[in-house]
Amino acid sequence: MKIAMLGSGFIGRFYTDSIQGYRSKDKVVSVCSRKEENARKFAEKYKVDHYTTDIEESISHPNVEVVCVSLPNNLHEEAVMLCCKHKKPVLVTKPLGRNAEEAFRMLEAVEKAGIFNGYLEDLVYTPKYLKAEESIRNGALGRILWAKSRETHPGPHSDWFWDKSQSGGGCILDLGCHCVEIARGYIGKDIRPLEVMCWADTQVKPIEAEDHAIGLVKYENGAIGQFEVSWTFRGGLDLRDEVMGTEGTVWINGFLRTGMDMFSTGKGSDYVSEKSESNTGWMFPVGDELNELGYNHMFADMFDSLENGKSPSETFYDGYVVNAVLDAALRSAQTRIWEPVDLKVWRGKTGVSKENYQQSYDDQFYLVKEEMTHYGTKKLILKDKKTGKIVEKIVD
Numbered sequence: 001m002k003i004a005m006l007g008s009g010f011i012g013r014f015y016t017d018s019i020q021g022y023r024s025k026d027k028v029v030s031v032c033s034r035k036e037e038n039a040r041k042f043a044e045k046y047k048v049d050h051y052t053t054d055i056e057e058s059i060s061h062p063n064v065e066v067v068c069v070s071l072p073n074n075l076h077e078e079a080v081m082l083c084c085k086h087k088k089p090v091l092v093t094k095p096l097g098r099n100a101e102e103a104f105r106m107l108e109a110v111e112k113a114g115i116f117n118g119y120l121e122d123l124v125y126t127p128k129y130l131k132a133e134e135s136i137r138n139g140a141l142g143r144i145l146w147a148k149s150r151e152t153h154p155g156p157h158s159d160w161f162w163d164k165s166q167s168g169g170g171c172i173l174d175l176g177c178h179c180v181e182i183a184r185g186y187i188g189k190d191i192r193p194l195e196v197m198c199w200a201d202t203q204v205k206p207i208e209a210e211d212h213a214i215g216l217v218k219y220e221n222g223a224i225g226q227f228e229v230s231w232t233f234r235g236g237l238d239l240r241d242e243v244m245g246t247e248g249t250v251w252i253n254g255f256l257r258t259g260m261d262m263f264s265t266g267k268g269s270d271y272v273s274e275k276s277e278s279n280t281g282w283m284f285p286v287g288d289e290l291n292e293l294g295y296n297h298m299f300a301d302m303f304d305s306l307e308n309g310k311s312p313s314e315t316f317y318d319g320y321v322v323n324a325v326l327d328a329a330l331r332s333a334q335t336r337i338w339e340p341v342d343l344k345v346w347r348g349k350t351g352v353s354k355e356n357y358q359q360s361y362d363d364q365f366y367l368v369k370e371e372m373t374h375y376g377t378k379k380l381i382l383k384d385k386k387t388g389k390i391v392e393k394i395v396d
Contacts, residue, residue, distance in 0.1 A: 001026040001303050004058045004088075006079055007070035008033035008042035010157045011093055015070055015120075016046050018295035026303060028068075032058035055079055060086045066116075066306065067091070072160040073098050073168050080106045089116035091302055095177040095326070096319025098168025103323040104344055107316045118302045118312045119319040123151075123178045123239070123254075124185050125294030125301065132243065132250045133185055142247030143355055147186040148226040149179035150240045152233030154277060155205065162207050170209025172200060172329055175229035180217065180325045181318065183225030186243045189318065190348035192220040193325050193341045200333035204232040215329045218338070222354035227329075236277055236284070246357075255292065260285050317347060358383075365391075 003019060005012050005028045012031075019026045030050040033039035039051035052058050055075070059067050059082045066089040069079045076092055083090035090110065096119055097103035110117040123129065136144065156174060160166040167173065184193070198215035205211040211232050217225035239254030266280035286292050298314075305312040324343050332339040361367040365382035368390065372378055378395040 001306070002029045002063050002065045003027065004030040004032065004061060004064040004067045005042075005048075005070065006032045006055060006058060006067060006075075007072075007093075008038045009070070012042070012068075012070040014290070014293075014295060015068055015093075015299075016042075018290045018299055019068075020046065021290070022296040022299060023303065026299070029063045030058045030061045056082050056086075059083055059088055064088060066303075068120075069093060072158075072166050073173075074160075074166045077102050077106055081109055084109045084113035084115060087113065087115055089118075089306055091118040091120050092316070092319070093120045094122075094181075094319070095168075095173055095323060096316060097323050098173070100320060100324040100327045100342070102168075103316070103320040107320045110316055116306050117316040118305070119314040119316055120298060120302075121178065121181050121314045121318070121322075122294035122298050124181055124314065125297035126254060126292060127294075127297070128252045128254055129182065129185070129241070129294070130297065132241070132252060135250070136186055136243065136245070140248055141243060141245030141250065144187050144223050144243060144245045146224050146226065146242075146244040147183040148228070148242045149182040150228040150238060151175040151178050152228065152230035153237045154234060155211075155231040162205070162209075164207070164209045167209070169326075169330060170200075170202070170207065170213075171211055171229045171231045172198070172213045172215075172326055172333075174231075176213065176215070176227050176326050176329065177319075177322050179227035179229060180225065180322050181314075182241060183217065183227065184318075184321070186241075187219055187223045187225060188221075188348075189321075191223065191352060192343075192346055192348055192350070193225070193321070194218050194220055195338045195340050196325060196328040196332050197338045198329040198332040200330070210333065213329070213333065215332070217325055217329075217341075220349075220352040234277065255286065257284055260287060317345075 008031055016028050028046055028048050031039055031042045031048050032052050032055050036053050043051040067083050069092040080090055195218050196215055200210035200213035202210055203212050212230040215227050236256055238256045241252040243250040262283050262285055290296055301312050324341050328339040328341045358366045361382055368381040368383055370380050380393040382391050382393055
């Protein structure tokens with residue numbers, strides 16, 4: 001693939017490191033930055049032949065086969081519309097839009113233009129997530145009841161994130177987009193999110209948007225998604241998932257505790273890992289950051305899907321659903337009540353009811369709990385199907 005990289009900053013460099021290092025046959029051939037000096041430096045580092053400050057010039061370049069949008073949130077829609085104009089496949093970093101209205105316009109535009117569209121949600125491509133999601137789909141956890149995802153760190157790298165007019169919001173939009181899509185994947189992306197309850201506040205940072213939030217997302221089948229996000233967490237990048245089902249549980253620590261511990265006085269030490277706050281003392285380096293954050297698997301899915309004429313795992317539709325959930329969260333943080341998720345189009349299951357949670361033990365009883373006691377006998381807690389009475393039964 002010959003790629004136009006729109007954006008030469010933090011995420012654009014992460015993307016390019018992955019694109020040019022994983023499949024070894026993909027190449028960024030044009031880069032666009034808002035500042036010419038940044039575009040030039042990017043081009044020099046990554047040996048990119050063409051650089052510009054004009055978005056359309058980069059998109060329409062004759063050598064460009066696919067466009068990767070790693071621009072500030074307020075520029076996503078402009079870039080997508082230009083991709084539609086020039087019929088170029090487009091990949092957009094998360095969140096898709098500053099709100100669901102923007103995201104829906106982009107979704108409609110790419111589908112009307114008939115162009116390939118990919119939503120670059122890297123954290124649903126991490127090796128740990130992929131393994132957990134596969135186990136869940138195979139039934140290892142039974143029916144999923146609750147999926148929690150947490151992303152917290154000291155705050156984003158670039159100035160535009162902190163400007164609500166450019167970013168569209170605070171940590172809910174920046175980090176909640178990851179957490180909501182992660183929970184959707186565990187619960188089932190075909191299960192409709194119905195409503196959201198959210199607390200949010202600006203606790204530390206001198207900004208207009210929220211820097212800390214916790215939310216609950218209620219799904220049509222009775223499952224609950226939970227997100228915890230913060231720009232006020234001290235200690236690095238904390239990525240954690242917890243999934244509970246009727247038959248099991250998954251805990252994932254994605255980044256902060258990596259299985260590699262290192263101590264340094266700081267002499268000769270520089271970059272440790274994304275959002276690490278110190279290069280002294282005990283640190284937790286990441287062996288393969290691009291892989292652990294999902295970038296390699298994400299771009300492999302995008303480019304393989306494009307080459308094979310199929311949709312990737314994450315499309316603009318997924319980005320739109322996420323934006324709609326986050327809109328409800330932001331409303332709930334203001335109204336302090338459950339707010340409905342307003343979806344103009346829903347492509348998953350419909351009419352799903354809450355599944356029956358009562359497990360039969362025999363014709364007379366439901367099974368409440370089964371356990372082995374410390375004195376070597378099995379105890380059953382049972383509920384009579386007719387009377388509702390709870391009883392104990394000891395099995396020698």
